[in-house]
Structures are given as structure tokens and as C-alpha cells.
Amino acid sequence: MSQIPVPPPNWWSRNWKWFVPTLVVTGMALIAAFVLAIMSFVFGMMKSSEPYQTGLSRARADAAVVAALGEPITPGYFVQGNIDGSAASGEANLAIPLKGSRGAATLYVEANKRAGEWQYETLVVALDGGQRIDLRDKDDDAGEFGR
Structure with a gap:
């Protein structure tokens, strides 16, 4: 077998x-x-977004920020916050890390969009040492929106 x-x-x-x-x-x-x-x-x-671009361009153009951070000023990758809205209205709350040759900081942007135009309530660079540099123009006053 x-x-x-x-x-x-x-x-x-x-x-x-x-x-x-x-x-x-x-x-x-x-x-x-x-x-x-x-x-x-x-x-x-x-x-x-416009609030991010505006905040970054103002930070790069501000003499006090350039003096504190050095050049070039580069944004970090991880942006914190949110942007909501449509073409006519919206809201932005951002914390953008910045780094220069001499130091680091955080750019805070708080803005409201009404009738298609961004109004900046907060546009501040907070340096690591605690100093804050306001980047808003006189035209950016958001008082007309009932703050």
C-alpha cells in the first residue's frame, strides 16, 4: 500500500x-x-488667510519686532486657533509662532470680518521676555463693533 x-x-x-x-x-x-x-x-x-498674512507682514515690517527678533522673521509650522466665516463676515483667532535670528515670539491675531472687511481687535507680538508689541494701526480700532 x-x-x-x-x-x-x-x-x-x-x-x-x-x-x-x-x-x-x-x-x-x-x-x-x-x-x-x-x-x-x-x-x-x-x-x-488674510488675517494670517496681514499679521505676518506687519510683524516683519515693524522696527521694534525686527529689533527684538532679528531677521529673517519666519513663522512656525503649527498655527493655533481658528478662522470661521464667509465672504461677508467672519472671525479669526490665531496664535502664530515667530522665530528670528535673535529670539522667538508669538503673534496673536484676533479679527472680525464685517461687510467683507477685516477689523483687527488684537494684533500683538508677545516676546519671550514678556514684552508685548502692538501692531495695530489707528484704522484698526474695532470699537465700532460694540466691544
């Missing part, structure tokens, strides 16, 4: 030891890439 030959192992039993870790690492990499893409999109939207 002849013995029945043992069938060769199937693909899964031969390859599971490398396939499972590869699948887990690939899944984690895809999730991390998705989260990174969402964060980049959100930060990109915040950085392209």
Missing part, C-alpha cells in the same frame, strides 16, 4: 510571518500619511 503524499503548504502558511507585519506597517503608514495630509491642508488654509 502506498502512502498519500503530503500536499505542499498553501501560500498563507508559507508567507504569513512576513506578510502580517508588512500589512500592519503599511496600514500605519497610510493612516499617518492621511493625518499629515489633513493637517497640511488645514494649516495651508490658515496660512493663506
